[in-house]
Amino acid sequence: MTDVVDIEGLTKRYGEVTAVEDVSFQVRPGRVVGLLGRNGAGKTTTLRMLLGLARPTAGRATVFGHPYAQLPRAAHRVGVGMDGIGPSNAATGRGDLNIWARTLGLGRSRVEQVLERVGLADDAHRKLRGFSTGMRQRHALATALLADPELLILDEPANGLDPDGIRWLRQFLRSLADEGRTVLLSSHLLAEVEQTADDIVILQRTLRYSGTVADLTRNGTVSLESSFFELVGPAAKEPSHA
Ligand SMILES: Nc1ncnc2c1ncn2[C@@H]1O[C@H](COP(=O)(O)OP(=O)(O)OP(=O)(O)O)[C@@H](O)[C@H]1O
Incomplete structure (x- = not known):
């Protein structure tokens, strides 16, 4: 079966800073894949290169076999949740979705369906500027x-969610995968990803792991957290306890 995402030797340098170095991994269809790493590990940069929003210094990234910019019907085949692809705060939730729907050639009934699906139907008349973090997510x-x-490519969808929101998100992502969709999400919430994802990619500028959660945690006998720190090493600067 063709990989949904194929990343080969991907590298991004910003002047002196190498944000991502020689990273290769694949995402298989129907999987929930957690892209994990510390702050500044290169997660967002990798997703931006995958979506054609940043140009790789070296290497390549393809979605359904094409660079994103050349993927036919890309906006229909790939759903993106990422900062900077954000709504206008002056619009209502429903109004903003109606604008996107029109751009995609979709009717208003589809907007009502997705509002129901994410539990926002009752708040969709409100202006986005008044939305809480959970509502924004x-x-x-x-x-x-x-x-x-x-x-679906989602950059930190769990950020700022309360425990109810996190539980809801976990079930929501699982339901997407049960429908046969593939989900690639970035996060630093290790325990959460351990419960939600099928596969894990760990970045710390270079690739540290790509494979199943079960292999990484040796079928649940080792915590994802201890495997993670083994792979990425200690923090550059530990807090001082002096
Ligand atoms: N446009 C840019 N110009 C210069 N440096 C950048 C730029 N974008 C990212 N970087 C640098 O690249 C590195 C990786 O950043 P990136 O945002 O990809 O990490 P991340 O894993 O998504 O982090 P976080 O979890 O904090 O969002 C960081 O050192 C960051 O400062």
């Missing part, structure tokens, strides 16, 4: 889901 998911995409 749900709104981003609604936007990503509009075109009924096969692949």
